[in-house]
Amino acid sequence: MSSLELRGLRKHFGPVEIISGVELKIAEGELVVFVGPSGCGKSTLLRLIAGLETVSAGEVLIGGRDVTKVDPAKRGVAMVFQSYALFPHMTVRQNMGFGMRVNRVPKAEAAVKIEQAAALLQLTPLLERKPAQLSGGQRQRVAIGRALVRQPDVFLFDEPLSNLDAELRVQMRTELLALHARLGATMIYVTHDQIEAMTLADRIVVLRAGRVEQIGAPLELYDDPDNLFVAGFLGSPRMNFLPAEVQPDGRLRPDGMSVDLPSPVDGLEPGCRVVVGCRPENVELTDTGAIQASIKSVEQLGNATFVHADCGAGLAVAAELRQRWSLSGQTTLRFNLPIAQTQVFDADTGLRIRK
Amino acid sequence: MNRSPIKLLVLTLAPALLGLAVFRAYPIGLALYESLYTTIGGERAFIGLGNYLDLLTDAGFWKSLRVTLWFNLIINPLQVALALALALMFVQKLPGMAVFRLLFLIPIGISLPVAVIIWRIVLLPEGFLNGVLGGVGLGPYRFLTSPDFALYSIIAIATWKGVSYWMIFLVGGLQNIPPEIGEAARLEGASPWQRLWLITLPLLRPTLLFVLVADVTINFLLFAPVFMLTGGGPRGSTNVLMYEAYKSGFVFGDMGRAMAIVVCLVALLLVIVGIQFRLLSSAPPKETP
Numbered sequence: 001m002s003s004l005e006l007r008g009l010r011k012h013f014g015p016v017e018i019i020s021g022v023e024l025k026i027a028e029g030e031l032v033v034f035v036g037p038s039g040c041g042k043s044t045l046l047r048l049i050a051g052l053e054t055v056s057a058g059e060v061l062i063g064g065r066d067v068t069k070v071d072p073a074k075r076g077v078a079m080v081f082q083s084y085a086l087f088p089h090m091t092v093r094q095n096m097g098f099g100m101r102v103n104r105v106p107k108a109e110a111a112v113k114i115e116q117a118a119a120l121l122q123l124t125p126l127l128e129r130k131p132a133q134l135s136g137g138q139r140q141r142v143a144i145g146r147a148l149v150r151q152p153d154v155f156l157f158d159e160p161l162s163n164l165d166a167e168l169r170v171q172m173r174t175e176l177l178a179l180h181a182r183l184g185a186t187m188i189y190v191t192h193d194q195i196e197a198m199t200l201a202d203r204i205v206v207l208r209a210g211r212v213e214q215i216g217a218p219l220e221l222y223d224d225p226d227n228l229f230v231a232g233f234l235g236s237p238r239m240n241f242l243p244a245e246v247q248p249d250g251r252l253r254p255d256g257m258s259v260d261l262p263s264p265v266d267g268l269e270p271g272c273r274v275v276v277g278c279r280p281e282n283v284e285l286t287d288t289g290a291i292q293a294s295i296k297s298v299e300q301l302g303n304a305t306f307v308h309a310d311c312g313a314g315l316a317v318a319a320e321l322r323q324r325w326s327l328s329g330q331t332t333l334r335f336n337l338p339i340a341q342t343q344v345f346d347a348d349t350g351l352r353i354r355k
Numbered sequence: 356m357n358r359s360p361i362k363l364l365v366l367t368l369a370p371a372l373l374g375l376a377v378f379r380a381y382p383i384g385l386a387l388y389e390s391l392y393t394t395i396g397g398e399r400a401f402i403g404l405g406n407y408l409d410l411l412t413d414a415g416f417w418k419s420l421r422v423t424l425w426f427n428l429i430i431n432p433l434q435v436a437l438a439l440a441l442a443l444m445f446v447q448k449l450p451g452m453a454v455f456r457l458l459f460l461i462p463i464g465i466s467l468p469v470a471v472i473i474w475r476i477v478l479l480p481e482g483f484l485n486g487v488l489g490g491v492g493l494g495p496y497r498f499l500t501s502p503d504f505a506l507y508s509i510i511a512i513a514t515w516k517g518v519s520y521w522m523i524f525l526v527g528g529l530q531n532i533p534p535e536i537g538e539a540a541r542l543e544g545a546s547p548w549q550r551l552w553l554i555t556l557p558l559l560r561p562t563l564l565f566v567l568v569a570d571v572t573i574n575f576l577l578f579a580p581v582f583m584l585t586g587g588g589p590r591g592s593t594n595v596l597m598y599e600a601y602k603s604g605f606v607f608g609d610m611g612r613a614m615a616i617v618v619c620l621v622a623l624l625l626v627i628v629g630i631q632f633r634l635l636s637s638a639p640p641k642e643t644p
Contacts, residue, residue: 050542051542052541072541073542073545074544076479077542078542079462079538081535081538081539082535083533083535084535085535086539087536087539087540087553087554087556087558088536088558089557098540098543099543099544102540102543102544102545102546102549102553103543133495144537146543150543181643
């Protein structure tokens with residue numbers, strides 16, 4: 001295992017810049033998740049690290065060695081693809097041993113490594129099967145096994161669970177975490193699924209349009225986002241955003257409402273435009289709430305209830321309740337946004353105001 | 356309305372089955388039937404397997420068979436190998452590939468007779484190729500009138516015309532291989548040759564099988580270039596079985612012998628195609644439910 005560093009990494013396809021100067025340091029044994037919406041460049045970034053795409057500018061360092069121009073096979077990385085990329089005409093054993101075969105590793109040594117990886121991933125009974133004879137989860141394990149036998153410095157995972165059903169995804173997530181704990185390997189994991197990111201990562205790198213929006217531990221990003229994008233991307237339902245104006249007394253008046261909310265930050269300039277953010281689980285439903293909204297829908301999940309409401313002027317608010325809650329003929333509700341759990345963002349730049 | 360699936364099957368398959376019956380089964384049946392007859396003094400006479408027995412001792416037939424087999428032994432591997440090489444180049448993302456693609460697709464758009472006429476002009480003793488070779492002190496060569504060159508000239512022309520066509524199928528096959536599979540092999544340390552031999556060719560096998568079978572079929576039944584350029588000559592060096600059958604039936608009027616040759620040719624072709632299928636096709640592994 002090795003550390004990894006990206007210095008001013010850029011990638012453009014023709015005039016279009018896909019990755020715009022990414023700076024990142026990943027420590028040995030860390031599991032870092034790249035997360036972001038489709039097209040944000042997270043897979044491209046992974047491919048630049050793997051060497052499957054050429055770098056337009058910047059450097060990739062693995063274990064302190066500059067590998068920017070090094071052949072993918074010699075970078076010490078192994079990659080698990082979204083589609084598994086197993087060789088369909090080969091058995092599981094042949095798939096796992098392919099790298100050793102082409103690199104002329106002695107057969108006995110290769111066989112031992114394959115057996116060890118197969119045992120670790122519970123693939124031993126499947127070694128003579130071909131990929132078409134395996135389930136999605138088994139195929140994914142073979143792809144991981146193929147990466148494992150190479151004993152790479154860095155493991156790269158490109159949305160490896162997105163082809164699996166929900167139940168299997170949860171199971172594979174647990175297995176991946178156990179594998180990471182056992183190997184202590186440096187891993188980079190790409191996903192668009194924020195739950196995967198939150199549950200797997202030591203640190204999350206949130207990407208948008210080829211730029212790093214924020215890097216940090218999952219709960220750090222969730223609780224203390226740097227900007228509107230990160231705040232809105234992590235969490236489901238996403239954080240409630242209410243555009244507002246700072247009043248002369250420093251309180252915040254959401255658009256279309258006649259109530260002022262206390263501001264969690266001091267020193268805001270009266271008249272400036274901000275966005276008030278509050279996570280659904282922090283919305284406090286109470287009969288004496290300052291804000292009134294009409295109920296649009298109620299989602300009962302069993303362990304939680306999501307209430308979606310409209311505050312007027314097109315402002316939608318979601319509230320998450322831990323207890324069961326039914327409408328029973330109710331069409332409106334009242335709520336408060338607790339000052340300690342609200343965040344304020346600059347409406348123009350989208351950046352968090354932390355004064 | 357409740358329709359019987361049998362009726363629906365018959366209705367949907369009928370056009371294809373009708374075409375198969377009229378354009379495939381009927382000519383084969385007719386050839387088989389006619390091969391049992393001969394023409395004596397303008398009268399058709401049934402002679403059973405007489406035409407086939409005559410072929411066994413017919414030196415012209417055996418020589419033509421040797422020419423056909425030699426022709427196919429060279430042209431089929433050559434065409435498939437070239438088509439594969441071009442297809443592999445075709446799918447590369449390199450500068451200038453658009454021009455390359457256009458150049459190699461031109462032969463598909465030119466009809467065979469036109470191509471043959473152009474090549475005839477190129478290959479004449481006073482033609483373009485001899486002009487170029489003369490410039491470096493070689494030739495002139497009798498590409499179409501020398502027994503040493505004529506068959507190879509036909510092979511060159513048929514290859515020029517056919518390679519791009521087969522390339523298209525192979526390009527389709529190559530593009531059907533998910534790029535991540537090649538990338539995974541690359542990450543594992545496989546060299547370009549290892550990727551070709553261990554990954555690309557095995558995954559291209561179904562397409563290669565189709566191309567090989569179709570190419571062999573077309574080349575065994577090749578007729579137009581021989582008819583237009585050499586007339587089977589010089590000294591029978593290009594006299595493939597299809598041309599021998601044509602001469603027998605339409606020049607010498609022995610339709611029975613012509614049909615017997617065609618039947619033998621088709622039987623030979625079936626055996627070869629059967630062997631190809633046996634060697635190249637493999638049952639896919641049973642999918643998990």
